[in-house]
Amino acid sequence: MNIVVCVKYVPDATADRSFDSSDSTVDREGVDGLLSELDEYAVEQALLAAEDGDGEVTVLTVGPADAADAVRKALQMGADKGVHVEDDDIAGSDAVATSLILAKALGTLEYDLVFFGMSSTDGTMGVVPTMVAERLGLPAVTYGSEITVDGSTVTVRRDGDVATETITATAPAVVSVTDQSGEPRYPSFKGIMAAKKKPVEDLTLSDLGIDASEVGLGAAWTKVLSFAPRPPRSAGEIVTDEGDGGTKLAEFLASKKFV
Amino acid sequence: MPAERLMPTEESIDLIALTRDIVDRELRPRVDAAERAASFPREVFRTLGRAGLLGLPYPEEYGGGGQPYEVYLQVVEEIASAWASVGVGTSVHALSCFGLFTAGTDEQKQRWLPDMLGGELLGAYCLSEAHAGSDPAAMRTRAVRVGDEYVIDGAKAWTTHGGEADFYKVMARTSEGSRGISCFLVPADTPGLVADNPEDKMGLMGSTTATMLFDGVRVPAERRLGEEGQGLSIALAGLDSGRLGIAAVATGVAQGALDVAVAYARERESFGKPIIEHQGLAFVLADMAAAVESARATYLAAARLKDAGRPFSRQASIAKLVATDNAMRVTTDAVQVLGGAGYTKDFPVERYMREVKVMQIFEGTNQIQRLVISRGLAR
Ligand SMILES: Cc1cc2nc3c(=O)[nH]c(=O)nc-3n(C[C@H](O)[C@H](O)[C@H](O)COP(=O)(O)OP(=O)(O)OC[C@H]3O[C@@H](n4cnc5c(N)ncnc54)[C@H](O)[C@@H]3O)c2cc1C
Ligand SMILES: Cc1cc2nc3c(=O)[nH]c(=O)nc-3n(C[C@H](O)[C@H](O)[C@H](O)COP(=O)(O)OP(=O)(O)OC[C@H]3O[C@@H](n4cnc5c(N)ncnc54)[C@H](O)[C@@H]3O)c2cc1C
DSSP: EEEEEEEEEEEEESSSOBBOTTTTSBBBSSSSSEEEEEHHHHHHHHHHHHHSSSSOOOEEEEEGGGGGHHHHHHHHHTOEEEEOOOOOGGGOOHHHHHHHHHHHHHSSOOOOOOEEEESSSSSOOOHHHHHHHHHTTEEEEEEEEEEEEETTTTEEEEOSSSEEEEEEEEESSSEETTSSOOOOOOOOHHHHHTTSSSSEEETTTTTTTGGGGGGGGGGGGOOOOOOOOOOOOOOOOOOOOOSSSHHHHHHHHHHTTOO | OOOOOOOSSSSHOOOOOOHHHHIIIHHHHHHHHHHHHHHOOOOHHHHHHHHTTSSTTSSSTTTTTOOHHHHHHHHHHHHHHOOOOHHHHHHHHHHHHHHHHOOOOOHHHHHHHEEEEESSSEEEEOOOOOSSSSOOGGOOOOEEEEETTEEEEEEEEEEETTTTOOOHHHHHSSSGGGEEEEEEEEEOHHHHHHHHOOOOOOOTTOOOEEEEEEEEEEGGGGGGHHHHHHHHHHHHHHHHHHHHHHHHHHHHHHHHHHHHHHHHHOEEEETTGGGGGGGHHHHHHHHHHHHHHHHHHHHHHHHHHHHHHOOOHHHHHHHHHHHHHHHHHHHHHHHHHTTTHHSSSSSSSSHHHHHHHTTTSSSOOOHHHHHHHHHHHHH
């Protein structure tokens, strides 16, 4: 079973993130980046699925030079090799363009399953897995909180608000996993040493036969027109209990539609 | 604010990042409750072990990380900056493997070292006795040769990980005098070996300390490390490296205390401005920062001597003395900076102060460090 995990290099969600004022895209310079924490779950599931077979786990990323750090982290966790698509013209790409690049890159690889995290921690759209599946004409089983791979069948449990679904698909297929799918492992120091020797292939748009006009900020279907920092939190409202405290609390909750 | 570190290699940079990640996600959320409840965090050591952090200073051929002390000690410091007991435990584990690595035969090393460094096992060492702490040559625990075995009887006091460890490096007397001590590697499940009730300590509650009682403990002769009579020199050689570990631990705790104090002093106001803007307090913080960074520089200087294969015994004692005395001052000052709040358990600084105190005592009291340093000068 060969598996490709698509991972994204994102600004650290615990840092002060903001937009770049010149083009209203996410500021990737000002904060440290890392492998999206939600993608660590996908790496974990891919490693587990590949564990007792003789297949390989390839980690694929589209992103700037620093995105190599995300690939390296996944290799340290245990993935076998990396593919990094990097091109200045990719900057500002939206989900549609990203899915195009990923689909083309997947076309150069051998795989049975393609794993994704449920969404990125910066854009948080969660649509790229299905877009990639659509482009490749593959079944997509998404938001899996339990993943079982048996032969060429992948079974996914999907926890919804009102029901739990169990969905199966036959490889080749696209799978996205949630943060309930199982805690990702830490790399080990041996993994850190081993990752130094693992191959990473660098690809550009022209390697993939993609014209620069199809991707980047110019090709984006949506555009951020303006942004403003969220106003600082205002002080809460203190209810003094003068015998009617309970009523006031109930009124407050009702006004916020909590009850 | 994380300490500024100049790491020698790319993998050591990644190693520090891995350590910080594990520290933030696995240690910080647990330390307060575990220290209050005096519960030993065995699972945390397994996590560290699986990540390869318990075997770092030993060669890769035995399952270690092949890292120089310069790197290994900074990992220990990072661990201790969040949880002193676990930092101490990491250093004690490394020390418990030291005898086998330095004095064991190739066969002994190949047989036992990979498991000891593999991360699932935890070690302890038994040198001190109730009446023989600073002067271990006064020990009384005996190992008597009977056929292919030694039979050990006695009590080894103050054993860190006592009752929790999987193996014990034990110093016991095989004949009279300081050259009459031998070193043994004793599995925890050997009949006759039990831990007494843990000590009720001032701090480091998450690190179990107990007297190990030896009642006719039979150890195969092949588990003796080095020759009969070499035990004390094996133990003391290990202590040189262990002292560097304690210096790193103390520096980590001091860094943790400094970080809490600075963050508090930026927020807390008196007389209409943040207290960090009162020079009288700002200078206290400046002295704390200077003490932390000079402690780090001192243990790293000693570590680099060791890594280069040069004698480093005096420098190790200097590093232990400087780092633990500095840390005592820094953690005491951190309580001061927090005022009344610092004296409560709402903040970790009072715990840091209690934890650092013992670092001036174990692995050779700071008086004994001065003894080692001054004897070296007199020679
Ligand atoms: C929490 C904890 C964990 C420990 N872990 C271990 C362990 O894992 N393994 C182990 O073997 N031991 C361990 N120890 C023991 C530790 O190493 C001893 O406590 C230490 O060596 C001091 O010995 P002592 O307590 O007997 O003090 P003593 O030797 O009785 O010293 C009492 C005082 O006299 C001073 N003193 C003694 N001799 C001199 C001298 N010649 N000149 C000047 N001053 C002197 C000392 O500095 C000290 O201030 C641990 C101790 C503690 C508290
Ligand atoms: C156990 C205990 C019992 C107490 N009992 C009582 C009691 O019975 N009654 C009562 O009224 N209070 C009591 N207190 C309060 C005590 O007096 C205060 O904690 C003390 O005055 C310090 O104030 P603070 O804690 O607000 O520290 P802060 O005023 O916030 O000071 C924090 C730090 O900043 C330093 N600092 C502040 N201003 C300056 C400056 N201008 N220049 C230089 N440094 C500065 C301080 O020295 C300290 O190191 C008690 C406190 C404790 C811990």
